[in-house]
Amino acid sequence: MAASKIAVFWNHPAGPKTIHFWAPTFKWGISIANVADFSKPPDKISYPQQIAVTATGLIWSRYSTVITPKNWNLFSVNVAMAATGLYQLSRKISQDYLSVPEAPLNKV
Amino acid sequence: MAATLKAFWNSPVGPKTTHFWGPVANWGFVVAGLADTQKPTDMISENMTGAMCIYSLLFMRFAYMVKPRNYLLFGVHASNECVQLYQLQRWVNFRMSSHDCT
Numbered sequence: 744m745a746a747s748k749i750a751v752f753w754n755h756p757a758g759p760k761t762i763h764f765w766a767p768t769f770k771w772g773i774s775i776a777n778v779a780d781f782s783k784p785p786d787k788i789s790y791p792q793q794i795a796v797t798a799t800g801l802i803w804s805r806y807s808t809v810i811t812p813k814n815w816n817l818f819s820v821n822v823a824m825a826a827t828g829l830y831q832l833s834r835k836i837s838q839d840y841l842s843v844p845e846a847p848l849n850k851v
Numbered sequence: 852m853a854a855t856l857k858a859f860w861n862s863p864v865g866p867k868t869t870h871f872w873g874p875v876a877n878w879g880f881v882v883a884g885l886a887d888t889q890k891p892t893d894m895i896s897e898n899m900t901g902a903m904c905i906y907s908l909l910f911m912r913f914a915y916m917v918k919p920r921n922y923l924l925f926g927v928h929a930s931n932e933c934v935q936l937y938q939l940q941r942w943v944n945f946r947m948s949s950h951d952c953t
Contacts, residue, residue, distance in 0.1 A: 766913035769906055776898035787894055791886040795879030802876040806869035 770820045777827035785838040793831045800825030870921075877927045880907075884934035892945035895938055903935040 757763035773796065780788070803821035807814045864870040880903065887894065907928040914924035 762909065762912045762916050766906075766909040769909050772902040773899070773906060776896070776902035779898045780896050783896070787896065789883065789887050789890070789894060789896070791883035792880075792896075792899065795883040798879050799876040802872055806873060810869055 767817060767820065771823070774820070774823040774827045777824075777831060780831065781834075785835045788831050788835040790832070790835065793828050793835070797825050797828030797832060800828055874921075874923045874927050877924070877931070881927065881930045881934055884931065884938060887938060888934070888941070892941050895942040895945075897939070897942050900935050900938045900942060903931060904939055907932040907935060 752758055753760070759765070777796065800821045800823070804818055804825060807817035807821060859865050860867070862868075866872070884903075910928040911925055911932065914921045914928060917924075
């Protein structure tokens with residue numbers, strides 16, 4: 744019955760009445776914030792911050808598959824962090840090192 | 852000295868385990884935040900800084916309640932909370948002062 748499954752979830756020792764639920768759930772906020780920042784110009788992106796986001800995402804993605812039990816919820820949130828971090832880094836690197844600077848306007 | 856290093860290397864919370872590298876990875880946020888305090892205020896992302904403030908607050912509580920209590924994790928998130936709150940107030944002051952100029 745769906746009602747009893749909901750009750751089990753609600754009363755679970757790592758359920759929505761506990762920090763064990765909300766802390767990992769809120770980690771999605773970091774990836775959501777990064778997605779919101781996709782529309783910002785790359786010169787506003789911080790290299791140290793995005794390297795930290797990417798590295799954390801990659802390290803935790805790896806380790807969530809080697810802990811017991813494997814934690815796919817933790818895995819997915821960290822994969823998302825690594826992916827958004829890598830995208831932001833690629834945007835900034837592309838602007839800083841790979842784009843041709845616009846020709847200055849001729850001053851007559 | 853060698854014995855101590857060996858004990859650390861093989862420790863159940865040592866460098867071969869996630870209990871070590873997880874918190875180490877989280878120190879990256881603190882170091883990045885400190886580096887960014889020296890940058891101009893218009894570089895601050897209010898989305899990311901705000902998210903970090905809530906994230907580290909929740910994980911301070913998580914680190915305290917988890918069994919076993921993880922003081923390393925608590926410490927890194929307490930530090931990050933301080934840095935991110937500092938960045939947030941820099942951004943707020945910047946926005947408020949730029950409104951005053953108009």
